[in-house]
Amino acid sequence: MSLLEFLRQPxxxxxxxxxxxxxxxxxxxxxKSFGISATLHAACSMLGAGKRIPFFRFDWRTQLWNLLxxxxxxxxxxxxxxxLSSPTPPALAPAFTEWAAxxxxxxxxxxxxxxxxxxxxxxxxxxxLVMMVIGGFLVGFGSRYAGGxxxxxxxxxxxxxxxxxxxxxxxxxxxxxxxxxxxxPHILAL
Amino acid sequence: MMKYLKFILLGVVFGIMFTxxxxxxxxxxxxxxxxxxxxxxxxxxxxxxxxxxxxxxxKHWRMKDLYGNTILFQDKQRTWPRYIIGxxxxxxxxxxxxxxxxxxxxxxxxxxxxxxxxxxxxxxGTWAYGALKDRLPH
Numbered sequence: 001m002s003l004l005e006f007l008r009q010p011x012x013x014x015x016x017x018x019x020x021x022x023x024x025x026x027x028x029x030x031x032k033s034f035g036i037s038a039t040l041h042a043a044c045s046m047l048g049a050g051k052r053i054p055f056f057r058f059d060w061r062t063q064l065w066n067l068l069x070x071x072x073x074x075x076x077x078x079x080x081x082x083x084l085s086s087p088t089p090p091a092l093a094p095a096f097t098e099w100a101a102x103x104x105x106x107x108x109x110x111x112x113x114x115x116x117x118x119x120x121x122x123x124x125x126x127x128x129l130v131m132m133v134i135g136g137f138l139v140g141f142g143s144r145y146a147g148g149x150x151x152x153x154x155x156x157x158x159x160x161x162x163x164x165x166x167x168x169x170x171x172x173x174x175x176x177x178x179x180x181x182x183x184x185p186h187i188l189a190l
Numbered sequence: 191m192m193k194y195l196k197f198i199l200l201g202v203v204f205g206i207m208f209t210x211x212x213x214x215x216x217x218x219x220x221x222x223x224x225x226x227x228x229x230x231x232x233x234x235x236x237x238x239x240x241x242x243x244x245x246x247x248x249k250h251w252r253m254k255d256l257y258g259n260t261i262l263f264q265d266k267q268r269t270w271p272r273y274i275i276g277x278x279x280x281x282x283x284x285x286x287x288x289x290x291x292x293x294x295x296x297x298x299x300x301x302x303x304x305x306x307x308x309x310x311x312x313x314x315g316t317w318a319y320g321a322l323k324d325r326l327p328h
Contacts, residue, residue: 012232021244025244072200073208079202080300113288142280147266159241161242164273171277176222184220
C-alpha cells in the first residue's frame, strides 16, 4: 500500500483524538491557548463591533495567529477532500443510515453534510434557514456566553480539570440532545 | 512571516484530520447525539485523556514555551449560569449545523462553501451576545 493510499483511508478515532491533543499541546508550546470560538470574537472586533460595544474593544491582532490557524483548517479541508478522499463511504452506524434514509437524507455516502439540507438553494427554505443560519447564530451566541466552545471547554478546559468546563460540556449535550431527539424530527418535516 | 507560518501549518494538519476522521460530518454529530456510534466519543475522549496527561506534565515540571516563558493555565471563573445556559444554547446550534466553530471553517474548504453563511451567522451571534452581555445572567 502506498503512503497516499494509506492516508486516503478513513482515519479512526484513535488517530484523530491524539492529533487533537497534540495540536492543543503544540499551541501551548507556541505560547497560545486552544480556543477556536475566540476567532469569532476577534472577527467582531475586526469588523468594528468595538465602536459601540465595550466587549469587543480589544486588539483583534492578538488573535491573528488564531485566524491564521482556522485559515489553515480551511485549507486542510480542501487538501483532504481534493487529494485524500476515501475510496469508500463513511462507516456510519447502520441504525443511523436507516434513520437518515427514512428521513429523506440519501447523500450520506458522499460529502460531510447532507446536500438535501445544506446548500445555497436550501438557504431560501425555512428548514435551511433554521439549520444553517439560526444554527450558526446559536453557535456564536452560545460559545461566547459559555466562554468557549468544544475546543476551549471540552478539550482545553477538561484537560485542565476545570469544573466549569464540565458544566459547559453538559450544557452542550443538553442542547444537542434537545435538537436531535425533540426538534429535528419537526425541522426535517418542514 | 515565519512567526505565523507555524499556525497555518498546524491548522492545515488539524483540518486534514478533521476531514479524514469525519469530525466535521453532520452525520457523525447526529450519530453521537443518537448514541449510535462510539466514534465521536473516542475522538473527544482520547483527546481529553492525552490532553490531561500533557497538562499535568507541563504543570508538574513547570515547563516553558518556545519563548522561554513558563506555560500558565487560567482557571475558569466559577459562576455557573453562563456555563449551563450558554452551553445549552451552543449545543442547540452544534446539533443543528453539525459543526462547532473549527469544523465550520474546514467544511468551507471541504466542498461545502455554504458554511460561509453559517460562519457569518456565528459572528452575528457573537456580536449579539456582546450587545446583550450585561443583561444576561452569568
